[in-house]
Amino acid sequence: MGIHFFTGFPGxxxxxxxxxxxxxxxxxxxxxxxxxxxxxxxEKESQLILQEYPNCHIEIIKxxxxxxxxxxxxxxxxxxxxxxxxxxxxxxxYDLAVPRDLAxxxxxxxxxxxxxxxxxxxxxxxxxxxxxxxxAGMREGVLLETxxxxxxxxxxxxxxxxxxxxxxxxxxxxxxPLTIIRPGIVRGHSETGETIKFDGPYFFLNMxxxxxxxxxxxxxxxSSATINVVPIDFILNAxxxxxxxxxxxxxxxxxxxxxxxxxxxxxxMMVKEMTGKSPKGRLPLALTRKTMxxxxxxKFLGVEIETLDYxxxxxxxxxxxxxxxxxxxxxxxxxxxxxxxxxxxxxxxHKHNKNYHIEIx
Numbered sequence: 001m002g003i004h005f006f007t008g009f010p011g012x013x014x015x016x017x018x019x020x021x022x023x024x025x026x027x028x029x030x031x032x033x034x035x036x037x038x039x040x041x042x043e044k045e046s047q048l049i050l051q052e053y054p055n056c057h058i059e060i061i062k063x064x065x066x067x068x069x070x071x072x073x074x075x076x077x078x079x080x081x082x083x084x085x086x087x088x089x090x091x092x093x094y095d096l097a098v099p100r101d102l103a104x105x106x107x108x109x110x111x112x113x114x115x116x117x118x119x120x121x122x123x124x125x126x127x128x129x130x131x132x133x134x135x136a137g138m139r140e141g142v143l144l145e146t147x148x149x150x151x152x153x154x155x156x157x158x159x160x161x162x163x164x165x166x167x168x169x170x171x172x173x174x175x176x177p178l179t180i181i182r183p184g185i186v187r188g189h190s191e192t193g194e195t196i197k198f199d200g201p202y203f204f205l206n207m208x209x210x211x212x213x214x215x216x217x218x219x220x221x222x223s224s225a226t227i228n229v230v231p232i233d234f235i236l237n238a239x240x241x242x243x244x245x246x247x248x249x250x251x252x253x254x255x256x257x258x259x260x261x262x263x264x265x266x267x268x269m270m271v272k273e274m275t276g277k278s279p280k281g282r283l284p285l286a287l288t289r290k291t292m293x294x295x296x297x298x299k300f301l302g303v304e305i306e307t308l309d310y311x312x313x314x315x316x317x318x319x320x321x322x323x324x325x326x327x328x329x330x331x332x333x334x335x336x337x338x339x340x341x342x343x344x345x346x347x348x349x350h351k352h353n354k355n356y357h358i359e360i361x
Contacts, residue, residue: 001026001027001028001029002027002029002083002084002085002086002123002125003027003029003030003031003080003083003084003085003086004018004021004026004027004029004030004031004084004085004086004087004088005030005031005032005033005080005084005086005087005088006018006030006031006032006033006088006090007032007033007065007070007088007089007090007091007114008088008089008090008091008092008130009032009033009034009038009042009045009060010032010034010038010041010042010044010045010046011090011091012195012196012197012232013090013130013186013232013235013236014032014088014090015045015049016232016236017088017090017236017239017240018030018032018049018058019049019052019053020236020237020240021240022049022052022053022056023053024240026086026240026243026244027085027086028053028055028056028057029056029057029059029083030056030057030058030059031058031059031061031080031084032046032058032059032060032061033061033062033063033064033065033070033072034060034061034062034063035062035063035064036062036064039060039062042060043060046058046060059080061076061080065091065106065110065111065113065114066105066106066109066110066113067113068113068116069113069116069117070113070114070117081120081121081122082122082123083123084121084123084124085123085124085125085126086124086125086126086128086243087114087118087121087124087126087127087128088128088130088243089111089114089118089127089128089129089130090130091106091110091114092106092107092110092130092162092165093106093107093158093161094158094199095158095358096155096156096158096304096306096307097156097304097305097306097361098156098157098158099157100157100160100161103157103158103160103161104157104161104164106161107158107161107162107164107165108161108164108165108168110165111129111165111168111169112168115168115169115172118172118176119172119175119176121176124176124177125177126177126178126179126243126244126249127169127172127176127177127178127179128178128179128181128239128242128243129166129169129178129179129180129181130181130183130239131162131165131166131169131180131181131182131252132158132159132162132182132183133182133183133184133228133254133255133256133317134155134158134159134162135148135159135162135163135166135182136149136151136159136315137150137151137152137153137154137155137159137160137163138151138152138153138154138155138313139151139152139315140313140314140315141314141315141316142315142316142318143254143315143316143317143318144318145182145251145252145253145254145318145319145320145321145322146252146321148163148166148167148170148252150163151163155306155309155310155313156306156309166180170252173250177249177250178249178250179242179243179248179249179250179251179252179253180251180252180253181238181239181242181252181253181255182252182253182254182255182256182317183230183235183255183256184228184229184230184254184255184256184257184260184317185200185201185227185228185229185230186200186229186230186231186232186235187200187201187202187229187230187231187232187336187343188231188232188343188346189231189232189233190231190233190234190334190339190342191233191334191339191342192342192346193342193343193344193345193346193347194232194346195232195346195356196355196356197356197358198302198347198350198351198356198357198358199304199358200229201227201229201266201343202347203302203303203304203307204266204267204270205270205274205343205344205347205351206301206302206303206357207301207302207303208270208271208274208275209274209302209347209351210300210301210302211301212274212275216277216279216280216281217271217275217277217279217280218279218280218281218282218283219264219267219268219279219281219282219283220267220282220283220285220288220308220311221282221283221284221285221288221308221311221312222264222282222285223262223263223264223285223311223312223314224262224264224314225262225263225310225311225312225313225314225315226260226261226262226263226316227260227261227262227263227266227310228256228257228260228316228317229257229260229266229336230255230256230257230333231333231334231339233334234255234331234332234333234334235255237329237331238255238322238326238329238331239255241325241326241328241329241331242325242326245325245328245329247324247325247328248325251321251325252321253319253321253322253325254317254318254319254321254322255319255322256317256319256322256333257333257336258319258323258333259333259335260316260317260336261336261337263310263311265337266336266337266340267279269337269340270340270344273340273341273344274344274348285308285311285312288308289305289308292305292308293305295360295361298360298361299360302357302360303360304360304361
């Protein structure tokens, strides 16, 4: 039973993945590379995890994925390299409003450094790279797992740099055993609602909460587009199954909702769950965008302006390969609409806690 090595700790998905591999008995030994500025947070999160799994071990290694050998000391590399069997690369800047230079440094250059590190691991059984379904940029229509085509335009620097990073990992498929997973928009747990950050679909809830005292809440724009949102528990169950599934080696898999709902229907259900009433009227998208160019208004609503780009984006993610692999583990994605009440309940219980809200730029 070898070491599972993670980047992206103490981030929410990485922390939950570690809990999942411990819970499933996949390993009892994990190592994480952590920036020096994050050591304190990493130690606290590690203690919380080990309270749940006292017979397991987490080694916190100071490093930086943007530097050669991830800035890990030679002594540490010699000690752990032979025992690393699964390498999970999750570290990235996920903010839709991230400046390009920062996104490129972490998401692209950082992945290049991680790739070099991974190639030197002698007993690696799987390199799990967490990309995003949104490497497709502005491409529309049916998007395949087997495609990695450069779009004519990206909606933001996050998408652009994750696309460039995935290109680098794709080039490794003939050199190391790897799987690329492309999640949809990740939300909280489908059964508990638990999350640590209100972004993505939670921006809708922020806006609805701030406008709920109005006589009615309007729809935003008009679109037949769907929105692909997946719960964290689906990602955890799928990813940990995939990392040991032989048939997944060398594949790129869309961890997306195979039955996504129209964004207008999702919005309607959120408004109804939050206020008890359905939306009325319609605010033109162009007017909404113009209004949200004012920073004060964005901050009041708790919504990043980049979110609007996804409301009218007409694309669907084909997940044929993922479904074929995941049916072996009987793993399916919970229905988004059906679990909105759980999501809203958790939001309402924690919406006054500033730690859950991201800074609107």
